[in-house]
Amino acid sequence: MTVPERFTSIKGNNDLLQQVIDQLNKDVHGFMNEFKWEDAEDAYQNFVVAVEKEVKAISRNQLMQVLYRIDISEQKMRLIWTLEEENQNTKITQLILDRELQKVLTRLAYKNRNN
Numbered sequence: 001m002t003v004p005e006r007f008t009s010i011k012g013n014n015d016l017l018q019q020v021i022d023q024l025n026k027d028v029h030g031f032m033n034e035f036k037w038e039d040a041e042d043a044y045q046n047f048v049v050a051v052e053k054e055v056k057a058i059s060r061n062q063l064m065q066v067l068y069r070i071d072i073s074e075q076k077m078r079l080i081w082t083l084e085e086e087n088q089n090t091k092i093t094q095l096i097l098d099r100e101l102q103k104v105l106t107r108l109a110y111k112n113r114n115n
Contacts, residue, residue, distance in 0.1 A: 007101045023100045024096070035050060035051065070096055
């Protein structure tokens with residue numbers, strides 16, 4: 001199995017999606033509303049849109065705290081802030097979901113290596 005590098009590549013994998021949602025809820029607790037997985041045809045897109053709405057709804061200060069907790073690099077964020085404002089939330093959402101997927105995959109790889 002190839003290791004997915006982008007959140008978009010796990011669209012049909014509900015188990016991994018649930019783990020990403022769980023990790024995201026853990027990291028953003030207190031800053032964003034809790035996310036839930038709905039087993040529906042458009043659930044993946046609904047989840048991505050919900051995350052983007054939450055990113056857009058919080059203050060810049062809160063967003064910076066969330067990004068710090070999730071461990072998004074400052075270098076990547078400097079690049080994001082140079083984009084047009086309407087594109088920033090989409091890119092930030094992608095960075096968040098990709099980083100949360102990376103955390104889940106790292107934990108799974110470590111767990112499998114030790115079993």
